[in-house]
Amino acid sequence: MAKVIMTVDDSTSIRQMVSFTLNQVGYEVVEAVDGQDAVDKLAGLDIDMLMTDLNMPNKNGLELIEWVRAIPKFKFVPIIMLTTESETEMKQKGKAAGATGWIVKPFKPEQLLAVVKKVLR
Numbered sequence: 001m002a003k004v005i006m007t008v009d010d011s012t013s014i015r016q017m018v019s020f021t022l023n024q025v026g027y028e029v030v031e032a033v034d035g036q037d038a039v040d041k042l043a044g045l046d047i048d049m050l051m052t053d054l055n056m057p058n059k060n061g062l063e064l065i066e067w068v069r070a071i072p073k074f075k076f077v078p079i080i081m082l083t084t085e086s087e088t089e090m091k092q093k094g095k096a097a098g099a100t101g102w103i104v105k106p107f108k109p110e111q112l113l114a115v116v117k118k119v120l121r
Helices: 012-024 035-042 061-069 088-097 109-119
Strands: 004-008 028-032 049-052 079-083 101-104
Touching: 004 012, 004 035, 012 028, 012 109, 028 035, 035 049, 035 061, 049 061, 061 079, 061 088, 079 088, 079 109, 101 109
Parallel strands: 004 028, 004 049, 049 079, 079 101
Antiparallel strands: none
16 A cells, blocks of 8 residues: 655645655655645545645644644654755754654755655655
C-alpha cells in the first residue's frame, strides 16, 4: 500500500510539482491549499507525512504544525517545512512547533525525494 503524503501550499504550481514528483515514485498525495484546508481534510484521513509551506492564508505552516501535533494520531507523523524562508530563527520556530525537517524553495525534485525517503524509512 502506498504511503500517503499531504502537501499544503497556497501555490498551485508548487503543489503540482510536489505531487508530480512524489506520484512518480509511488506515493499517494493529498493536496491542501492552506492550513485550514489541511485541517478540514485531515479530519477523516490517515497520512504518513505532511509537507507544508510556512506563509499561507487562513492558517500558516507553524499554526498547522501546532494543530497537527496536538492530535494524538498525528503526534509522530513526520512534518517537513517546504518554504522560501531560510533564516535560522524561522527554522528554530519550525522545530519548536514540531517540524521534522526543512526544505528551502526552490528545490530540486531529487532533493525532495531524498528527504522524503530519509524521513519515511
